[in-house]
Amino acid sequence: MKLIETDVLVIGAGPAGSSTAKHAALNGAEVILIDKKSEIGSPKRCAEGVSKEGLKKLGIEPNSRWVTKELSGVRLISPNGTDVWMKEDQVKLPEAGYILERKVFDKFMAMDAARAGATIMIKTLARGMRKDYEGYIVSCESMGEDFEIKAKIVVGADGPESRVGRWGGLKTAVKPKNMESGIQFEMVGLEMEDPDVIEFYFGSVAPGGYAWIFPKGDDIANVGLGIVSTVTDKSAYEHLVEFVKNCPATQNAQPVELNVGGDPVGGMTKNLVKDSLMIVGDAAGHVNPLTGGGIITALEAGMYAGEVAAAAVKEDNYTEKRLKEYQEICKIEIGDSFDKYLKTKDYLLSLSDSDLDSIAAAFQDTEFENISTKELIKLLIKVSPKALLKLGKLF
Amino acid sequence: MIVKEYCMYCGECAGVCPHCLIEVRETSIDFNEEGCKDCGICIQVCPVKALAKED
Incomplete structure (x- = not known):
């Protein structure tokens, strides 16, 4: 069987995998980035929102090819x-951002990795791996051909389904209560009150999560929700259909795309490395548990x-001890x-619809200066004695 | 496991399978039925209810 050798093999070409491949290659490693799909970034499994601050921190310049809405x-x-x-002309919104076109954005990120020197292999599925004295040998399949890739370090960036970490002995299986079932229509013909504003809907409309409308154009938006299957008998799809039917902005809109996917919202996985193995992105729980x-x-x-x-790779040291530097930074x-x-999420999920209504009413009477996720939680603590008890020491 | 025609291959079932028995490809799913303990978690989390136990 054909055997390809490399320093670093990254499995999964979403943002985490492409970023890993890019930075490993930029720093001198020989890198292969594989993805099981025929088109990187498609189908999208996400509401496509990012903060300007986040992109800036990473040195990524917004590009009109993949920003659909500021x-x-x-x-x-x-x-x-x-x-x-909360509008930018009235309050400071440090986390305000963009809605992306993930199908284009993810490809751009993979192209960055390629330009940095990584080799990209699409339509290539990793089927298993075995430990070798110096790394792993990964069994792959592409377009009917079986072959193996021998790598000093394997990086599992294989999303919420995360099998690579488990093949290497990391505990990445997500408990159902920590896996949000996300579902979304991209819709046209919306009647939004302000097409430059993202909307979040809370309460029993999306048990265990929330519903969203993320505008991508004047009458186009991602309309979706995330639920936790352990707290509802209905499927995520049934909740979404109900939401679309009842929400004034979406009642007359038409879906042009349906997206689904799990969102691991249980926090970062405790162990991210083993000898010659790292996990990153959704596979490592790198998802904000509150916002998803x-x-x-x-x-x-x-x-x-x-x-x-x-x-x-430069130090020729692939031990867990060496790779733990990554875990500590994360x-x-x-x-x-x-x-x-x-x-905070656990506290919010304990609230009834009427509790949420009372908090919203209290928020309405409050003057905002600077709004970020953290500031909103601080405000919640201010208006709710119960929140003060549960979260006061944290924020 | 019965995988209904409208499965969207999102992989959420694979992420919660406690025994790592589900392989999701671009347009197909393989279940390792031999190792399955019938816990039903994969069926429960599917966003579109595309999975069902065989009778």
């Missing part, structure tokens, strides 16, 4: 329709993974804040 505000809607508007957002953290974690992998830069967001 946002100017946020609207939060409670179960009884009480809404809270993960594009920026995937890119960021990929950067750390790529840099550490390349340094390990814990400080990503994991610690996720622990707080996870506790």
Whole structure:
């Protein structure tokens, strides 16, 4: 059987995998990036929102080919329709951002990896792997051909289904209560109150999560929701159909695309490395447990993974101890804040629809200056004595 | 496992399978039926309810 050798094999060409491949290659490693799909970035499994601040931190310049909408505000809607508007012309919104076209964005990220020197193999499925004295041998299949790739370091960037980590002995299986079932229509003909504002709907409309409208054009938007299957008898699809039927903005809109996918919202996986093995992105729980957002953290974690992998290759040291540098960086830069967001999410999910309505009403009477996820939680603590008890020490 | 025609191959079932028995390809799914303990978690989480146990 054909055997290809490389320093670093990255499995999965989403933002995490492409970022890992790019930064490993930029730092001198020989890199192969494989993806099972025939088109990188398609189908999308995400609402496509990113913050400007996040892109800036990573040195990624917004590009008109993949930015579909620049946002100017946020609207939060409670179960009884009480809404809270936060617009950039009235308050500072440091996390305001863009809605992407992921099908284009993900390809751009993979192209960046290729330009940095990584070899990309599409329509290539990793089927298993075995330990070798110096790394792993991964069994692959592409267009009917079986072959193997021998790598000093394997990076699992294979999304929420995350099998690579488990093949190497990492505990990445997600418990059902921590896996949000996401579903979304891309729709046309929406009647939004402000097409530059993203909308979040809370309460029993999406048990265990929330519903969203992320505008991509004046009458185009991603309309979706995430639910936790352990707290509802209906499927995510049934909840979405109901939401679309009842929401004034979407009642007359038409779907042009349906997207589904799991979102691991249980926080960062405890162990991200083993000898010759790293995991990154959704496979490593690099998803904000409160918002479900993960594009920026995937890119960021990929950067750390790529840099550490390349340094390990230079030092000819692929031990768990060496690769733990990546895990430690992730814990400080990503994991610690996720622990707080996870506790906040658990608190929010304990609230009834009427609790949420009361909080929204209190928010309506509040003057905002600067709104970020953290500031909103601080405000929640201010208006709700129960939140103060549960979250006061965290924020 | 019965995989209904409208399965969208999102892989959520594979992510929650405690025994790593599900391989999701671009347009197909393979279940390792021999190792399956019938826990039903994969059926429960499917966003479109495309999975069902065989009678």
